[in-house]
Amino acid sequence: MAVNFIQAFMGGALIGLGAIVLMLLNGRVAGISGIINGAFSQFSKQNFWRWSFLAGLVAAPFLTSPFGYNLPTSLPINGITLVVAGLIVGIGTQLGSGCTSGHGICGIGRLSKRSIVATMVFMLSAFVTVAITQHML
Amino acid sequence: MKLVLSALLCGLLIGLGLVTSGMADPAKVLGFLDLLGQWDPTLAFVMGGGLCVYLPLYHLIVKPRQAPVLALSFQLPSKTKTEKRLIMGAATFGIGWGMSGICPGPAMTNLSGGQTGIFLFVIAMLVGMILTNKVSDLVTNK
Incomplete structure (x- = not known):
């Protein structure tokens, strides 16, 4: 159990490192929902960094699998739920200007009041959703 | 070009973090969000680890700078309310x-x-x- 905590902490530190380097070098918030939205909203030269950032995210598992860190091979959720959840995540992250990375790491890391509030709200909302879907339905 | 390469590096780092921390496994995330079930608090340490790096480095290294290393200006959210x-x-x-x-x-x-x-x-x-x-x-x- 303690090993898992250390792995989670170290993995989190890598996420924080990638995010702070993007701010230090490129001056950009590593908000993944925002980067996805920006990448798909227009195809221009100014957007290349977004595509290459996303390519890095997608390619990462190829570097970890030789070390025994693999992606899950099955998902605990059915296809219809995935489509509905994806749609809701898309809408929510655009209305709320961010997701776990943008608000939870970068925003809180800058001590932004908006991000602190947003993170508390989406955590609470996710806890309630899981309580309903796993224990009441 | 430099901006594109540095973004690739950052995407890779974050991706490595997501896979090694367990965040990329939806079953594990649901276990973390399931307060009423067999709650697995492990993933709270992911956010903890991320903030332990981002928060101090932002305030000590990034904030005092006028501009980022490779670009003309920092692009920060303008909304405060x-x-x-x-x-x-x-x-x-x-x-x-x-x-x-x-x-x-x-x-x-x-x-x-x-x-x-x-x-x-x-x-x-x-x-x-x-x-x-x-x-x-x-x-x-x-």
Whole structure:
């Protein structure tokens, strides 16, 4: 159990490192929902960094699998739920200007009041959703 | 070109963090969000680890700088008020995250696993983003 905590902490530190380097070098918030939205909203030269950032995210598992860190091979959720959840995540992250990375790491890391509030709200909302879907339905 | 390479590096680092920490496993995320069940607090340490790096380095190294190393200026969010839209959006995002255990970063990283369900999720997420932007453009241009 303690090993898992250390792995989670170290993995989190890598996420924080990638995010702070993007701010230090490129001056950009590593908000993944925002980067996805920006990448798909227009195809221009100014957007290349977004595509290459996303390519890095997608390619990462190829570097970890030789070390025994693999992606899950099955998902605990059915296809219809995935489509509905994806749609809701898309809408929510655009209305709320961010997701776990943008608000939870970068925003809180800058001590932004908006991000602190947003993170508390989406955590609470996710806890309630899981309580309903796993224990009441 | 430098901006593109540094973004690739950052995407890789974050992806490595998502896979090694357990955040890229929706079953594990659902276990973390399941307070009423067999709650698995491990993933709280992911956010802890991320903030332990980002928060001090932002305030000690980034904030004192006039500009980033490779670009002309820092692009920070300009909004400071916590409006209704932010709260509604965050609450909505939480519902989708709780239903699936997937948020946008892990969704992208899982694409290389090639599972159909992840492609469905990402396509639906893009549709949700585009629709939201279209509707919000209509509302603000009225």
